[in-house]
Amino acid sequence: METILLQEAVEKIPHGASLMIGGFMGVGTPERVIDELVRQGKRDLTVIANDNAMPGRGIGKLVSAGLLRRTIASHIGLNPETQQQMIAGRLQVDLVPQGTLIERIRAGGFGLGGVLTPTGVGTLVEDGKQKVAIDGKDFLVEPALRADFALVHAFLADYLGNLCYALTARNFNPVIAMAADTVIATAENIVPVGVIPPDQVVTPAPLVDYLVANP
Amino acid sequence: MDAQTVIAKRIALELRPGMLVNLGIGIPTLVANYVPAGMNVFFQSENGLIGTGPVPEDGMAHPMLTDAGGRPVSALPGACTFDSAMSFGLIRGGHLDMTVLGGLQVDQHGLLANWMIPGKMVPGMGGAMDLVTGARRVIVAMQHSAKGKPKILTACTLPLTSVRPVDLVVTELAVIAFPEGRPTLLETAPGVSVQQVLDATEAKLAVPADVPTMNIH
Numbered sequence: 001m002e003t004i005l006l007q008e009a010v011e012k013i014p015h016g017a018s019l020m021i022g023g024f025m026g027v028g029t030p031e032r033v034i035d036e037l038v039r040q041g042k043r044d045l046t047v048i049a050n051d052n053a054m055p056g057r058g059i060g061k062l063v064s065a066g067l068l069r070r071t072i073a074s075h076i077g078l079n080p081e082t083q084q085q086m087i088a089g090r091l092q093v094d095l096v097p098q099g100t101l102i103e104r105i106r107a108g109g110f111g112l113g114g115v116l117t118p119t120g121v122g123t124l125v126e127d128g129k130q131k132v133a134i135d136g137k138d139f140l141v142e143p144a145l146r147a148d149f150a151l152v153h154a155f156l157a158d159y160l161g162n163l164c165y166a167l168t169a170r171n172f173n174p175v176i177a178m179a180a181d182t183v184i185a186t187a188e189n190i191v192p193v194g195v196i197p198p199d200q201v202v203t204p205a206p207l208v209d210y211l212v213a214n215p
Numbered sequence: 216m217d218a219q220t221v222i223a224k225r226i227a228l229e230l231r232p233g234m235l236v237n238l239g240i241g242i243p244t245l246v247a248n249y250v251p252a253g254m255n256v257f258f259q260s261e262n263g264l265i266g267t268g269p270v271p272e273d274g275m276a277h278p279m280l281t282d283a284g285g286r287p288v289s290a291l292p293g294a295c296t297f298d299s300a301m302s303f304g305l306i307r308g309g310h311l312d313m314t315v316l317g318g319l320q321v322d323q324h325g326l327l328a329n330w331m332i333p334g335k336m337v338p339g340m341g342g343a344m345d346l347v348t349g350a351r352r353v354i355v356a357m358q359h360s361a362k363g364k365p366k367i368l369t370a371c372t373l374p375l376t377s378v379r380p381v382d383l384v385v386t387e388l389a390v391i392a393f394p395e396g397r398p399t400l401l402e403t404a405p406g407v408s409v410q411q412v413l414d415a416t417e418a419k420l421a422v423p424a425d426v427p428t429m430n431i432h
């Protein structure tokens with residue numbers, strides 16, 4: 001783990017990178033990293049996240065700046081700009097049921113090829129997918145997802161990179177921290193080692209590659 | 216009593232002590248206002264919270280304590296938080312006793328369509344497909360008709376949310392269930408006749424000899 005300045009952290013992300021970004025309607029999203037991505041104009045990004053937040057917030061800022069080429073998400077209903085770019089053919093949107101999306105990410109981080117889920121059987125979600133029956137019940141084969149980078153936002157980080165989260169800002173964060181080649185974390189508070197009791201650590205330090213220094 | 220209140224009050228009668236319940240956005244959220252006094256019910260927000268409480272007073276909101284729509288909520292004593300994998304494990308794994316969702320259409324077998332209108336509204340399914348597929352009991356809270364057109368149909372024209380039938384549909388006119396795959400009128404709302412319900416429903420409802428009035432006040 002390396003502590004790093006915000007600008008340097010984002011400079012490590014190339015154009016065209018795939019990013020998993022924590023947050024649920026912007027809650028628990030690393031907002032400073034998003035702002036720096038916009039400032040550096042990183043383009044052609046693929047963003048894998050629960051949603052696209054809303055204009056002016058979280059991932060919504062990347063959408064407004066026209067930096068996304070593709071997004072894999074469960075919900076875009078609160079971001080009309082995503083829907084407009086999708087209709088205009090500028091942004092590829094893959095809609096995935098929320099429970100399937102998080103399990104595909106979890107599988108990617110846990111060394112599994114994918115998951116079998118009953119969600120989506122017999123619906124539009126089934127199109128083009130393999131279906132298997134186990135004990136007489138149908139499941140869809142949903143492949144694992146990984147990304148080049150996971151952009152994580154924690155409540156507390158210690159100097160080693162151990163992370164814990166606050167309330168509903170946890171959401172996708174600890175799961176994406178397992179599923180990317182490089183993990184960049186920000187935290188509300190960075191504290192000395194030992195301040196976070198071992199039982200409270202959710203994301204262990206060895207998973208974090210870069211901890212962004214607070215201003 | 217307006218339509219939403221009728222629906223929310225009637226669904227609240229389905230709550231039992233100790234249940235884990237997920238309420239969707241809109242009318243379903245109102246059910247929490249009518250939990251019987253003294254009954255402990257656990258409400259889940261799928262963004263990672265059990266023990267969801269009322270909207271906090273002005274100035275008391277916490278930016279990291281929100282509902283599935285991203286709006287501030289409070290947490291009741293005994294609440295707990297968890298990540299999205301756990302949250303959907305609870306939902307899909309059969310640990311959720313009841314989910315209450317809005318609906319666009321329900322067909323005569325109880326199949327629900329509530330996540331998209333092709334060409335018009337494509338917000339994404341969010342957690343709806345997992346909720347309908349995995350919850351032990353699925354209750355649809357919706358207005359009986361939309362712009363004068365029935366929403367309880369022979370067959371849905373909109374894409375289905377799941378092939379798992381719902382257990383109960385509650386509207387401002389009626390309570391409908393699907394025993395043995397047959398749409399059946401269980402109750403009518405106060406002041407509503409059986410004929411009114413039949414006239415507003417496209418699916419052919421079975422009508423038992425005795426159709427009581429909803430026990431709401």
